[in-house]
Amino acid sequence: MGIQQIIFLLVVLVTFRIAYKAYAAIYRNIRLGKDRVIEGSEAARWKNVFLIAFGQKKMFKRWIPAVLHGFIYVAFLFTQIELIEIIIDGLFGTHRFFLPFLGGLYTLLINSIEILTILALIGTVAFLARRNLLKVPRLVMSDMNGWPKIDGNLILIGELILIVGVMTMNGADVMLQKIDPTHYHDTGYLAVSSTLAPIFLDGWGQDALQVLERFGWWLHLFAVVGFILYLPLSKHLHIFLAFFNVYFTPIKSRGEMSNMPDIMGEVQSMMGITPEGEVPEMTDELPDFGANDVTNLSWKNILGAYSCTECGRCTSECPANATGKKLSPRKVMMSIRDRATEIGEKLDSGQTKYISKEKAGETVLTADNFDDGKSLFDYISQEEINACTTCNACVEACPIMINPLEPILELRRYEILTNSAGPADWMPMFNAVENSGSVWTIPDARDAWTADVEES
Amino acid sequence: MAAENMQPEILFWVGCAGSYDARAQRVTKALSTILQNVGIDFAILGTEESCTGDPARRAGNEFIFQMTANQNVQTMNMYGVKKIVTACPHCFNTIKNEYPALGGHYDVVHHTQLISTLIEEGRLTIEGGAYKGKKITYHDSCYLGRVNGEYEAPRKAIEALDGDLTELKRSRANGLCCGAGGAQMFKENEPGDKRINTERAEEVLASGAEIVAANCPFCITMISDGITAEEKQDEVMVFDISELIVNANNW
Numbered sequence: 225m226g227i228q229q230i231i232f233l234l235v236v237l238v239t240f241r242i243a244y245k246a247y248a249a250i251y252r253n254i255r256l257g258k259d260r261v262i263e264g265s266e267a268a269r270w271k272n273v274f275l276i277a278f279g280q281k282k283m284f285k286r287w288i289p290a291v292l293h294g295f296i297y298v299a300f301l302f303t304q305i306e307l308i309e310i311i312i313d314g315l316f317g318t319h320r321f322f323l324p325f326l327g328g329l330y331t332l333l334i335n336s337i338e339i340l341t342i343l344a345l346i347g348t349v350a351f352l353a354r355r356n357l358l359k360v361p362r363l364v365m366s367d368m369n370g371w372p373k374i375d376g377n378l379i380l381i382g383e384l385i386l387i388v389g390v391m392t393m394n395g396a397d398v399m400l401q402k403i404d405p406t407h408y409h410d411t412g413y414l415a416v417s418s419t420l421a422p423i424f425l426d427g428w429g430q431d432a433l434q435v436l437e438r439f440g441w442w443l444h445l446f447a448v449v450g451f452i453l454y455l456p457l458s459k460h461l462h463i464f465l466a467f468f469n470v471y472f473t474p475i476k477s478r479g480e481m482s483n484m485p486d487i488m489g490e491v492q493s494m495m496g497i498t499p500e501g502e503v504p505e506m507t508d509e510l511p512d513f514g515a516n517d518v519t520n521l522s523w524k525n526i527l528g529a530y531s532c533t534e535c536g537r538c539t540s541e542c543p544a545n546a547t548g549k550k551l552s553p554r555k556v557m558m559s560i561r562d563r564a565t566e567i568g569e570k571l572d573s574g575q576t577k578y579i580s581k582e583k584a585g586e587t588v589l590t591a592d593n594f595d596d597g598k599s600l601f602d603y604i605s606q607e608e609i610n611a612c613t614t615c616n617a618c619v620e621a622c623p624i625m626i627n628p629l630e631p632i633l634e635l636r637r638y639e640i641l642t643n644s645a646g647p648a649d650w651m652p653m654f655n656a657v658e659n660s661g662s663v664w665t666i667p668d669a670r671d672a673w674t675a676d677v678e679e680s
Numbered sequence: 681m682a683a684e685n686m687q688p689e690i691l692f693w694v695g696c697a698g699s700y701d702a703r704a705q706r707v708t709k710a711l712s713t714i715l716q717n718v719g720i721d722f723a724i725l726g727t728e729e730s731c732t733g734d735p736a737r738r739a740g741n742e743f744i745f746q747m748t749a750n751q752n753v754q755t756m757n758m759y760g761v762k763k764i765v766t767a768c769p770h771c772f773n774t775i776k777n778e779y780p781a782l783g784g785h786y787d788v789v790h791h792t793q794l795i796s797t798l799i800e801e802g803r804l805t806i807e808g809g810a811y812k813g814k815k816i817t818y819h820d821s822c823y824l825g826r827v828n829g830e831y832e833a834p835r836k837a838i839e840a841l842d843g844d845l846t847e848l849k850r851s852r853a854n855g856l857c858c859g860a861g862g863a864q865m866f867k868e869n870e871p872g873d874k875r876i877n878t879e880r881a882e883e884v885l886a887s888g889a890e891i892v893a894a895n896c897p898f899c900i901t902m903i904s905d906g907i908t909a910e911e912k913q914d915e916v917m918v919f920d921i922s923e924l925i926v927n928a929n930n931w
């Protein structure tokens with residue numbers, strides 16, 4: 225086994241170890257949420273995965289970013305084939321393992337990757353410009369201050385490194401094919417490398433080229449490893465989770481707010497109605513209604529938060545945000561992710577100071593006895609959630625089917641039902657509906673308007 | 681018009697705004713006029729109708745929602761209601777999408793859907809002329825459009841008026857909210873740069889239309905207020921589609 229193979233194996237093993245922990249933590253954080261039934265048939269949800277996740281259908285509401293993002297996305301998909309080869313070559317010390325099997329097809333494949341890589345380069349540079357020079361409003365708003373802004377740029381720089389790695393590797397390789405064809409098999413004419421390499425690498429000796437080829441190969445590998453380890457910290461996690469988020473998006477009317485069966489049961493029994501279906505028993509202890517933390521949101525909401533690309537399409541369509549209110553649906557999703565991550569890290573710390581007072585007898589910190597004295601309201605203010613018109617523009621805008629409205633409404637439910645807080649202006653409306661069956665308290669009969677109609 | 685002992689074709693769900701709000705009452709009357717003129721036998725629940733509960737539920741008050749909604753479901757089930765028409769997209773949405781979970785299963789249409797079907801079937805004809813050459817724009821309400829996916833029916837009805845339909849910059853799935861939904865109608869705005877209805881009114885004014893066709897009593901109030909705030913109320917008028925039809929036909 226060559227030294228390179230040993231280093232490769234070590235790198236892969238260490239990456240897997242660290243990555244496993246990080247991804248397992250994310251899975252655990254998502255599962256902090258409440259159970260939720262996902263409505264809609266598998267077939268319909270798979271259709272969404274193909275059209276909206278793979279097909280990027282909703283991206284095409286905005287053409288320019290859709291095309292640029294498409295370059296990077298398709299390049300990413302294709303490069304996975306090359307990555308498989310890199311892993312095989314790395315483990316077995318082979319060179320371009322697939323080449324003898326695929327022949328002409330291999331040339332076609334590598335050519336596609338090269339062309340896509342150049343397109344991805346265009347996309348990446350354009351995206352850096354949109355963030356830093358053109359300052360597209362949704363990408364530079366205050367939601368993005370601090371880490372999110374750095375994150376957005378780091379990912380793009382990582383992509384540049386990956387592109388440099390791939391192109392250096394191929395460029396040096398085509399030069400070596402001419403010098404040492406027994407080791408460096410003929411890949412056929414490669415659109416980019418075979419054209420550019422002779423210009424840049426003319427006159428380089430075999431040794432220098434070999435070092436350069438290895439440099440490109442390892443750079444490519446390290447860029448990939450870097451991505452794998454970095455994703456759990458980044459909005460770039462969407463490259464995996466978007467598919468899951470779309471698959472788990474229920475197929476149901478947007479107009480239906482989730483029913484609260486225990487309240488329905490209570491009200492129906494008060495009214496002497498025999499409820500349809502099963503009604504959960506009301507316990508003596510008054511349960512918390514709605515959500516004040518990620519643990520009483522559904523796991524789908526948390527999955528959405530970890531899938532969010534922070535693209536801000538939702539916020540840029542939000543009427544409240546557009547008129548200067550504090551509400552930003554993107555920020556709502558980012559806050560849910562931040563809070564879930566915070567709880568996850570505290571759980572990992574195992575510190576017993578996070579065990580809730582009521583369960584002080586327990587000695588091991590778990591998600592069930594966790595209480596750090598904070599809540600999602602430390603991240604999202606009432607001012608934000610109260611400004612929502614439930615217009616669904618954010619739901620419509622999200623390219624990967626995240627629903628920021630659902631958690632907003634759950635927070636409102638907590639505010640009203642559990643905290644008995646909420647805008648004072650709403651109280652007369654609640655009272656009017658309760659007492660006179662109308663949103664306004666008006667002495668007239670509800671059918672008073674018919675008097676004029678019957679006259680005419 | 682009471683629902684007792686009658687099995688009318690359709691129940692006209694009037695809603696709180698349609699019952700009590702002076703401006704929305706005119707829409708209620710317009711729709712009644714249309715139904716009477718095409719000979720559709722309809723009923724109202726009258727004093728037995730109660731708020732659908734949409735604003736209470738969206739404000740977060742599930743108790744109030746369940747109380748009023750279950751009462752409505754009971755009333756309608758008792759009368760054996762099957763088909764419902766309403767001129768309010770919020771009532772439409774709640775009855776259609778939220779009452780089934782409470783045991784209320786009805787065939788619900790929004791009045792613009794009914795109107796466009798009646799036009800298609802030839803049961804409702806619109807005498808041309810009144811709006812010839814007039815620039816009419818259409819405001820998609822969130823709950824008929826984006827939430828329930830109905831963009832075409834109201835447009836078909838407007839086209840039948842023979843006016844000149846001009847789309848707003850943000851329309852259909854991208855339509856801008858009027859600012860009333862989610863119980864915003866009943867409270868002051870959070871601090872910000874401007875009101876949402878002002879933003880929408882500005883877009884209406886930019887379109888150069890003289891008439892705004894709407895399909896929701898709350899949108900009508902919001903957009904009218906926005907236009908009045910810009911002191912353009914004499915140049916741009918906001919109407920429900922049913923009112924435009926009644927006016928065109930001189931009913």
Ligand code: SF4
Nearest residue numbers: 542612613615616618
């Ligand atoms: S539903 Fe609420 S958060 Fe979403 S766009 Fe509309 S106002 Fe903004």
Ligand code: SF4
Nearest residue numbers: 532533535536538622
């Ligand atoms: S929720 Fe969707 S639209 Fe909004 S920032 Fe995240 S990915 Fe973009």
